[in-house]
Amino acid sequence: xxxxxxxxxxxxxxxxxxxxxxxxxxxxxxxxxxxxxxxxxxxxxxxxxxxxxxxxxxxxxxxxxxxxxxxxxxxxxxxxxxxxxxxxxxxxxxxxxxxxxxxxxxxxxxxxxxxxxxxxxxxxxxxxxxxxxxxxxxxxxxxxxxxxxxxxxxxxxxxxxxxxxxxxxxxxxxxxxxxxxxxxxxxxxxxxxxxxxxxxxxxxxxxxxxxxxxxxxxxxxxxxxxxxxxxxxxxxxxxxxxxxxxxxxxxxxxxxxxxxxxxxxxxxxxxxxxxxxxxxxxxxxxxxxxxxxxxxxxxxxxxxxxxxxxxxxxxxxxxxxxxxxxxxxxxxxxxxxxxxxxxxxxxxxxxxxxxxxxxxxxxxxxxxxxxxxxxxxxxxxxxxxxxxxx
Ligand code: ADP
Ligand code: MG
Numbered sequence: 001x002x003x004x005x006x007x008x009x010x011x012x013x014x015x016x017x018x019x020x021x022x023x024x025x026x027x028x029x030x031x032x033x034x035x036x037x038x039x040x041x042x043x044x045x046x047x048x049x050x051x052x053x054x055x056x057x058x059x060x061x062x063x064x065x066x067x068x069x070x071x072x073x074x075x076x077x078x079x080x081x082x083x084x085x086x087x088x089x090x091x092x093x094x095x096x097x098x099x100x101x102x103x104x105x106x107x108x109x110x111x112x113x114x115x116x117x118x119x120x121x122x123x124x125x126x127x128x129x130x131x132x133x134x135x136x137x138x139x140x141x142x143x144x145x146x147x148x149x150x151x152x153x154x155x156x157x158x159x160x161x162x163x164x165x166x167x168x169x170x171x172x173x174x175x176x177x178x179x180x181x182x183x184x185x186x187x188x189x190x191x192x193x194x195x196x197x198x199x200x201x202x203x204x205x206x207x208x209x210x211x212x213x214x215x216x217x218x219x220x221x222x223x224x225x226x227x228x229x230x231x232x233x234x235x236x237x238x239x240x241x242x243x244x245x246x247x248x249x250x251x252x253x254x255x256x257x258x259x260x261x262x263x264x265x266x267x268x269x270x271x272x273x274x275x276x277x278x279x280x281x282x283x284x285x286x287x288x289x290x291x292x293x294x295x296x297x298x299x300x301x302x303x304x305x306x307x308x309x310x311x312x313x314x315x316x317x318x319x320x321x322x323x324x325x326x327x328x329x330x331x332x333x334x335x336x337x338x339x340x341x342x343x344x345x346x347x348x349x350x351x352x353x354x355x356x357x358x359x360x361x362x363x364x365x366x367x368x369x370x371x372x373x374x375x376x377x378x379x380x381x382x383x384x385x386x387x388x389x390x
Contacts, residue, residue, distance in 0.1 A: 006024050028045045036338075064117065079093075093383075106163055145386045157386075242277075300350060320367070324349075
């Protein structure tokens with residue numbers, strides 16, 4: 001698969017730009033195993049890089065023009081490397097442009113001598129778009145890794161994660177955290193990235209799914225995220241309200257034993273939002289601990305507890321996600337939960353290999369019986385982070 005995509009991205013580059021690229025860099029998408037809506041509360045997350053990648057074929061140019069193209073659309077987008085502006089039309093090119101802008105910002109502040117030149121870039125990807133698997137971070141990180149090398153900037157992977165996030169925040173205009181880029185850059189085969197979103201310290205934790213006869217299924221419900229409805233923003237506001245009621249700067253500083261007090265001083269809805277974040281942070285820590293001491297079969301109950309908390313306390317699930325989770329658990333999955341920001345997107349199911357087909361077929365049948373759209377179901381494994389391919 002990787003070889004085919006490298007060949008495709010190289011020939012895509014050649015047919016668009018008429019010469020060979022200097023190299024091809026890849027970066028994976030990611031799935032979040034546990035730790036939802038904890039990142040912007042300075043809490044813990046535990047994602048892993050998946051075996052689906054974006055490939056960026058790139059060559060520097062002699063002038064200051066950036067040209068980007070993708071198998072995604074026939075248009076070549078062009079901008080001057082020194083004049084990358086905030087995206088107006090929400091076009092996909094804002095992702096590679098954003099990476100190019102942010103790496104310059106960081107290079108200018110860190111290096112005495114730095115001069116950005118233009119480049120040509122062609123993008124090919126097998127990360128599903130908009131399924132909550134972070135096709136966006138995969139683009140940013142592949143391009144950032146390439147430019148770091150080609151422009152001789154010398155940033156480390158943590159700095160590159162920040163570059164990806166800055167580009168997405170400022171140039172794309174999406175107020176996302178640093179989880180996606182950290183997973184895409186710091187991932188290791190068969191390991192999860194345990195990330196403290198306050199200190200940005202990251203630790204690689206062995207997952208051991210395959211060794212224990214398990215696989216992680218993604219069930220993409222095809223229900224589009226409805227983040228624009230304001231659900232995401234209102235959850236963020238509730239978290240801020242809860243933190244300020246508790247006299248702390250972020251919910252990271254509220255512990256499970258503080259919840260009794262929290263219940264007394266805030267309205268019920270705000271309290272339940274707070275309880276989700278506080279207990280979810282605890283579940284991330286428990287998942288890491290449980291993996292280390294008892295192996296992956298022990299984390300199923302924590303995954304389901306996370307789902308219940310998102311469904312009942314944070315109220316970000318939808319019927320399709322609840323149905324997917326309940327159905328896979330009835331048919332042999334060890335643990336399951338919705339993953340990502342909520343209001344649609346995908347569920348994950350930790351499943352014994354011999355149950356994969358029964359679990360998958362049961363979800364398809366249940367969705368059909370309920371008149372839901374046909375879900376897309378596939379297995380992912382934990383892959384190595386971004387790298388140069390050729
Ligand atoms: P997610 O990161 O969960 O997949 P986002 O909305 O953050 O969803 O990012 C998806 C956007 O990234 C797409 O709408 C598109 O603009 C861009 N994108 C993803 N993959 C590609 C690709 N292969 N080529 C061009 N643009 C892409
Ligand atoms: Mg994204």
